[in-house]
Amino acid sequence: EVQLVESGGGLVQPGGSLRLSCAASGFTFSSYWMHWVRQAPGKGLVWVSRINSDGSSTSYADSVKGRFTISRDNAKNTLYLQMNSLRAEDTAVYYCARDRPLSEHQGDYWGQGTLVTVSS
Amino acid sequence: DVVMTQSPLSLPVTLGQPASISCRSSQSLVYSDGNTYLNWFQQRPGQSPRRLIYKVSNRDSGVPDRFSGSGSGTDFTLKISRVEAEDVGVYYCMQGTHYRRYTFGQGTKLEIK
Numbered sequence: 465e466v467q468l469v470e471s472g473g474g475l476v477q478p479g480g481s482l483r484l485s486c487a488a489s490g491f492t493f494s495s496y497w498m499h500w501v502r503q504a505p506g507k508g509l510v511w512v513s514r515i516n517s518d519g520s521s522t523s524y525a526d527s528v529k530g531r532f533t534i535s536r537d538n539a540k541n542t543l544y545l546q547m548n549s550l551r552a553e554d555t556a557v558y559y560c561a562r563d564r565p566l567s568e569h570q571g572d573y574w575g576q577g578t579l580v581t582v583s584s
Numbered sequence: 585d586v587v588m589t590q591s592p593l594s595l596p597v598t599l600g601q602p603a604s605i606s607c608r609s610s611q612s613l614v615y616s617d618g619n620t621y622l623n624w625f626q627q628r629p630g631q632s633p634r635r636l637i638y639k640v641s642n643r644d645s646g647v648p649d650r651f652s653g654s655g656s657g658t659d660f661t662l663k664i665s666r667v668e669a670e671d672v673g674v675y676y677c678m679q680g681t682h683y684r685r686y687t688f689g690q691g692t693k694l695e696i697k
Contacts, residue, residue, distance in 0.1 A: 499686060501633075509625075509633060509676055511686040523684050559632060565683040566615060568639065570623055574632045 466490040466573045468560050473578030480550050480582070486543040486560030486575055494518070494538040497563040499571070500545050502556035510556075513545065514563070528554075550582045586611050586682050590675075590689035596697045603664040605692045607677035612657050614681070621680035624653055624662045627691075628673040636675075637662065664694075672696060 472484040486498070500512040513524045513534040522534050533546040543560050557577040563570050587610040597603045613620045624637035635644050637653035640660060650665040664671055677689040 501686065501688075508674075508691040509627075509678075509688045511688065514685060525685070561633075563680075563683075565680070566617065566619070566621060568642065570621060570638060570680040570683075571625070571633075571678060571686065572635050572638070572644070574634070576632050 466562075468562065468573055468575035470558060470560055470575040470578035473558065473580045475581045475583065476550055477584050478551060478582055481546070481548045482550065482580060484545040484547065484558055484578055484580070486545075488541045488543065488562070491562070491573075493536075493541040495564070496569070497565060498534075498536060498543045499561045499563055500534060500543075501559045501561055501574075502554075503559070503577075504553075504556040507556075509559075512558070515543070547580070550580075552582050554580060555582045556580060585685070586613075586679050586687045588677055588679055588687050588689040590677060590692050593690060593692055595692055595694045597664075597667045597694060598697045599669065600666050603667050603671075603694060605662045605675055605677075605694075607655075607660045607662070607689050609658045609660075609679055611682070613660075613679050614657060620656065621683070622653075622655065622660050623678045623680055624651075625676045625678060626671075626673050627676065628670075631673075633676065667694070667696070669696060 467489045469487045499514040515534045531549045535544045559577045561574045625633040627633045641653045674691045
């Protein structure tokens with residue numbers, strides 16, 4: 465069974481840092497691209513970042529570029545999102561989702577999400 | 585970036601009646617391989633998004649056949665033939681043709697009248 469389990473969320477002050485993790489199981493993690501998508505309270509889904517299968521290529525939304533870093537450890541079947549210089553507007557539930565570009569596996573599995581709250 | 589525009593943003597529907605959600609993209613979603621990578625997601629209250637439809641019209645496993653997707657190029661539609669109580673939630677279209685980054689529609693909130 466495919467499972468994606470996010471962790472690492474919590475309350476952090478503006479300007480602070482947090483690292484999110486997404487533990488994958490039930491599939492060959494190293495064969496899939498991975499994405500982070502966030503959802504502010506009461507708002508829609510917003511793409512944040514993606515990484516290709518071997519970690520050699522990444523992409524970011526303009527709103528997080530230079531502050532967030534996506535990475536992965538294929539030996540540990542884990543995806544990460546390092547979030548620095550956090551702002552109030554980064555408050556959201558963060559989801560990881562798997563992807564295989566241009567296939568039937570685009571966003572076919574998502575985690576349950578982890579809540580990040582940026583507040584003093 | 586590709587912009588995805590959904591309508592309506594709010595959709596009150598009577599139980600047993602049909603519902604339809606439109607999604608338009610700012611660029612064609614036809615890829616050079618001839619496929620169109622347009623996906624539909626359902627997000628029930630308090631839950632993670634769940635994919636319903638991929639490549640315009642293919643239902644995911646376990647998705648009731650009252651859900652159907654159609655469209656081409658830049659115009660797409662999700663239809664529910666007879667709305668049930670469990671269909672309450674927010675529906676999102678997402679383009680995957682320009683695959684280096686996902687782009688979602690704003691979401692359509694379906695509620696029961």
